Amino acid sequence: MFSLVVDALQPQTWLESRVYQLLELHDIRQPEDIQLTELCLAYGIELWDIDGRSRAHPHPFLPDRFVIAVDQRLSVPERREKIAHELGHLLLHEGIQPWSGETMIGMQEAQANHFAEHLLLPYPMFVPLLDHCTRYEAPSLLASAFRVPLSLAQKRFDRLLGRMYAKGHPVIW
Structure with a gap:
């Protein structure tokens, strides 16, 4: 299977290549290395637990610092997805931009979603995991290994x- 996916593993967008550079910069090479708390700390971003909608905002006491507030009622996989999404906003969109128009907000939400994915x-971390499973087992295996919601793993696998x-590769696995 490896030979079939090697082309598909190469970054195909600017955003994807930038995220892979970020992973390389922080020596993140395995699913268990994706520690969002440590990644946020590296950029001076505090994580706060709240009861309510997850969001990123400027730190209330420290200038030029940010907070990602995450709904503590979410499951661990859902929390990871929210933190990654909000981290995407902070790293890609330079913090909060409250006066953006509808079109710009939609674009930024899509970018933050792709960043999180x-x-x-x-x-590149898929190959060792998918080498010995069927395409029907793959999404749940990915969700478990990467600690993400099954819906996100299914979307990424698709x-x-x-x-x-x-x-041009046949998808017969």
């Missing part, structure tokens, strides 16, 4: 299959 489920198909 690339950060939490980087394709994108991998789409890339393989677009590269």
Whole structure:
């Protein structure tokens, strides 16, 4: 299977290549290395538990610092997805931009979602995990290994299959 996906593993967008550079910079090479708390600390971002909608905002006491407030009622996989999404906003969009128009907000939300996908489920880490499973087992295996919601793992796996198909590889696994 490795030979079939090697082309699909290469970054295909600016955002994907930047996230992979971020992973390399922080020596993140295995799913268990994706420690969002440590990554946030590296950028001076505090994580706060709240009861309510997760969000990123300027730190109330420290200038030029930010907070990611995460709904503590979420499961661990859902929390990881929210933290990665909000981290994407802070790293890509330079913090909060409250006066953006509808179109800009939609674009920023899409970018933050893609950032979270690339950060939490980087394709190069898929190969050792998927080498000995069926395509039907793959999403739940990825969700477990990367500690993300099954829906996110399914979406990311479907994108991998789409890339393989677009590269002309038969998706018969």
